[in-house]
Amino acid sequence: MFFGAKLFLIHVGEASKDKIDMLSIILKGFEKDNLDYEVVFKTGDPVNVILSTSERKKIDLLILGAVQRERFVKYYVGSIARKITRQAKCSILLLIKPSVERISCQHIVVNGLKDPKTEQTITTAFYVAKQLNASKITIVEEINQDQVSVKVDDDKSLRRATIMKERIKLRENSRIKEIISHIPEAYTENKTVKLQPIFGRKGYSIGHYAQIMRADLLVMNAPTKMTFWDRLFPHDIEHILTELPTDVLILQ
Structure with missing residues (x-):
């Protein structure tokens, strides 16, 4: 509708x-x-x-019910929803708490990682927010801790690491603001937009953030390719599929 x-x-x-x-x-x-x-x-x-x-x-979009967390053994076998998510050629919406009476979507979290798909993902997140009348969007920029290649063992190295982190945050925020400037104003008006750089593991960090902020929807890029080894040693989207933090929209 x-x-x-x-x-x-x-x-x-x-x-x-x-x-x-x-x-x-x-x-x-x-x-x-x-x-x-x-x-x-x-x-x-x-x-x-x-x-x-x-x-x-x-x-264009598959809507699937999914359990929030799977047992260890079942994780490797994969639930129907997760198997479909890994193989589907279209976008996927995973619902962990579907209800008969609609609960309005207020807060959407979307990934802002540096990737060719990200601009379209952020634009789509704003479009979805407009259609669902969501008032708040948080764009999470996951930054690998390795980018701060400073060993902190005294006050001087701590200051150097802090300055380096602030520079990276400013760079990432500038990149995201440039993406937002390309989005039609009809999608961005009356929206509270927050930029949230996070240093940590990709996938895990944004999932944890969406969970603690009680976001209603997490919007992510679809992975380019997932193999058995990606599931054995989880990263990016596999962290999200292991323990769904909220409803998740994965965009192809």
Whole structure:
């Protein structure tokens, strides 16, 4: 409704009158909004069914329910939501606390890391904020601690490290402000925007920040490629998938 898009409901399994009737009852409440939708029934492996249907129907965004944290063993096997996230060619919205009654989105956190995809990700975050009437956006610039290559063992080295960190923060803030200047004013008006540089591990730092700030939505770049080794030695998006801090939108 918020994005004026067609909704596809993918049901893994055979169609039946009971299932169709149940879906009709659920969707009846949206008739007044003129919701355009289509129900797809298909048997098979849930991951394969959802991925193949998404490609066949040219779906732009997959919305999936996901548990907030998985057990150690299950993490390596991967839940259905996480398997789909790692393989999907479209954007993914992971919901950890879906509710029947809509809870309004107020605060969106988006990654501002230096990457070719980041400008489009930040622009999309502002677009989503406008459509959902979210009032606050925080852009988190995750900075690798290795960029401050100073061993702190006395007051002089501490001052040098502090000055170096401040210079990096100013540089990163300048880069993000340049990106924001390219975003249509219709998306940025009436929004409280905060720039938040953080020194730490990519993925883990922004996830932890979104959690402690109780953000309603975390917006991230999709990874270029994920392999078994990425899951064995988690980094970037894998830190987010290990323990979802809030609802997460991963943009292709």
